[in-house]
Amino acid sequence: MEQIKILDDFYKFTTENKAIPLTFNQYLILGDEPLLVHTGSVQQTKELVPKIKVLLDGQDLKYVFVSHFEYDECGGLEYLLSHFPNVKTICSAITLRQLVGFGFTNEVIVKKPNEILETKNFKLKFIAYPSEAHLWEGLLAIDLDRKIFFSSDIFIKMNNIFEKEARSNWKYEVDNLNNKDIPSIDELKTLQNNLRDIDVKYIATGHGPFLKLD
Template sequence: MTQSIYGDLYQFSEMSGRMNMPVHQYLLATEPAIMFSTGTSSQAEWILPQIETILGGRPLKYLFISHMESDECGGYRIFQKKYPKIVIITSPFSARELAGFGYKGRIIVGNEGKPLIDGQLSLSFFDYPSEVHLQNGILVMDRGSGVFYSSDLFARDTSDGRVKDGRWTDVLQNIDTVLIPDEKKRLSLMKDLEHADPRFVASGHGVCVRCSSETYR
């Protein structure tokens, strides 16, 4: 049974042969609950029973999809089958793509400057130039828990272990020119994130970062 990695945040992890790196998905078991990425369809199959146990029969309300890639959303149909009323939160680009794949469930488009507040969740969104043709995906920060889901943003951090301590200002310096080759968009994202001040960076790949107030202020 998966243990909490930070407060109500649970990490599900698998080594992806295709990407040759660990792929992480996260459940934030707040009220309502939200999942950050589904993993591939095979990952979704083994994650879902654990989610059901952690939530103790409560429904999973939200599914956050940063961008259209199999490790981020390959299992979305399996999640929707288990939770038919699930609401997908994603970028405008991915919302259009999902419609094209025949998805008929509810979609909320995450916009910068338009937070989503629901119960314990207080979600802010950041444009993230991650898609093919550099169209935007999105990233998300829950201000209630202090959790920031960073998707592929820090994917090249190969530090050992599941969690390390760090300063947010230092973490931001790792935003990769390989993952975001457009210099203007990379600098713009760094500026947008400057004041996010998360307490925990839930990375889509590699090590997570615990940003204690003592270390980043």
């Protein structure tokens, strides 16, 4: 697992799978109320936790954001909570239902599309995300302060796993979403319309290089 400092208070953690080839990314926002975006699989979380502890320097992790229910978004949640038992999990109602079904009992903040979670060091706005084959109600998030879009499993960049950062264009990324990303024409068009006018500077991809936008 590689740790990459993107901004002064913002880190990316990335694990390569050369067989696919694909990277798996998690992100950490530091500050008075630190936020982790995704846990990775349990194997990845076991590598991630020691790195987070060093960066936190004795501070507690406050939040973890889970965009949708899948192993690389929340597979290591139980392990994370064994080290940071006071973490509040941020997710959609459907994601919570899946977590509860696997025995999850910790504190959760359920958010809906267009709602905002504001803390001392970040301001997240949530966007509806019809995730995976079942089109379950997940969430995408924008850090309105840093203008970072957490894109989960859209804007995936394969075959360039050695790139840490890359440049792109927001219109290009949104226009090139397709049915592999969202397997429903109607849901795809709705998502594209919801994203088109967003003001962001960066895309924190779930898989692939961190994107800086022209």
